[in-house]
Amino acid sequence: MRPTDKLLGALRVLSARVGESETGLHARITSALLRADIAFRREVQLGVGRGRVDFLCSEPGIAIEAKIGYSSRARLAEQVRKYLTCPSVEGLVIVSERRVPSDTAEPAYRYATEAGKPLWIIELACGVAP
Numbered sequence: 107m108r109p110t111d112k113l114l115g116a117l118r119v120l121s122a123r124v125g126e127s128e129t130g131l132h133a134r135i136t137s138a139l140l141r142a143d144i145a146f147r148r149e150v151q152l153g154v155g156r157g158r159v160d161f162l163c164s165e166p167g168i169a170i171e172a173k174i175g176y177s178s179r180a181r182l183a184e185q186v187r188k189y190l191t192c193p194s195v196e197g198l199v200i201v202s203e204r205r206v207p208s209d210t211a212e213p214a215y216r217y218a219t220e221a222g223k224p225l226w227i228i229e230l231a232c233g234v235a236p
Contacts (some may be wrong), residue, residue, distance in 0.1 A: 109163075109165050109168075110166055110197065113163060114226060116138045116144060117228050119138060120138060120228070120230055121230055121231075122203050122230040127174065128172055131201070132148075132160060135170060135201060139161070139163070144165075145163065146162060146163045147162050147164070148160065148161055156188045156189065156191070156192050157185065157188050162194070166196055166197070168199060169197070171201070175203075182211070183213035186218060187221075190218055190221040190223045195223070197223050198218070199225075199228060200214075200225070200228065202227060203231065204230075205229050214227075
C-alpha cells in the first residue's frame with residue numbers, strides 16, 4: 107500500500123459530528139493517524155509567510171489542514187498556495203466537517219495543479235474528492 111493510500115484510508119473513517127470544535131477534530135485526526143501508525147508533527151511552522159499547518163506527516167510529506175465551518179474561497183485558496191509552495195510539503199489534505207462548494211474548491215485545485223502537487227479534500231459529511 108502506498109503511503110498516501112494509508113494516510114487517506116486513515117482519514118476516510120472519520121465522520122462529521124454536529125457542533126464539534128476544531129480542537130475535537132484535531133484530536134480525532136491525531137487518533138486516526140496514531141492508529142494507522144503514521145508519523146506526524148502538529149502545528150508545524152512552514153516558514154516566513156507560509157503559516158502553520160495543523161499536521162505534517164513525515165512520510166510522504168503530506169500536510170493536513172482541518173476546517174470547521176465554511177472557509178471563504180479566497181482564504182482556502184491562499185492557504186493551499188502557501189502550503190503547496192513549501193518545499194517540505196509534497197501534498198495537502200483538507201479535512202472539512204462540511205461540504206466544500208465547487209466554486210470554493212476550484213481556485214485551490216488550480217493552485218495545486220500549478221504547484222504540481224496533489225490536493226485532496228475530505229468532506230466528513232460527504233467523503234473524499236480527488
